Amino acid sequence: MQALRGGEGMKVLRWSPEGLPAELLAEIDMPTNPDSDGCWIFTGKLNEGGYGIMRVQIPGRRWSVQYVSVHRFVYEVTKQIRIPGRMGGEECELDHACHNPACCNPEHLTPVPKSVNLRNRRNVRASR
Numbered sequence: 001m002q003a004l005r006g007g008e009g010m011k012v013l014r015w016s017p018e019g020l021p022a023e024l025l026a027e028i029d030m031p032t033n034p035d036s037d038g039c040w041i042f043t044g045k046l047n048e049g050g051y052g053i054m055r056v057q058i059p060g061r062r063w064s065v066q067y068v069s070v071h072r073f074v075y076e077v078t079k080q081i082r083i084p085g086r087m088g089g090e091e092c093e094l095d096h097a098c099h100n101p102a103c104c105n106p107e108h109l110t111p112v113p114k115s116v117n118l119r120n121r122r123n124v125r126a127s128r
Helices: 070-079 114-127
Strands: 012-014 053-057 065-069 090-096 109-113
Touching: 053 070, 065 070, 070 090, 090 114, 109 114
Parallel strands: 012 053
Antiparallel strands: 053 065, 090 109
């Protein structure tokens, strides 16, 4: 795991299949303006790439606390599906349609092979 900005003192959330924990929702800035870009901005701890990160305790495992990407966690809980580890022989990642790494809006995220995600990021950088 990459070095975390402000990683010390992070809360440990308990994963629940019923929905997003209140502690997590308190750290997501959801737009109230219908004309906004629709991004759900995570205001908690970010890694060096700007992606939200948190610690989650997996139920049934007494000492199983792990760091997870907020956008991946939100996607899996809200869509009620597990993102495959591999897709087309490659590692699977979530591609941000909004190209904002702090965004965790599941409607902005699509599971894609790593090469597709990298190509999309390069195309966005080239067009800026």
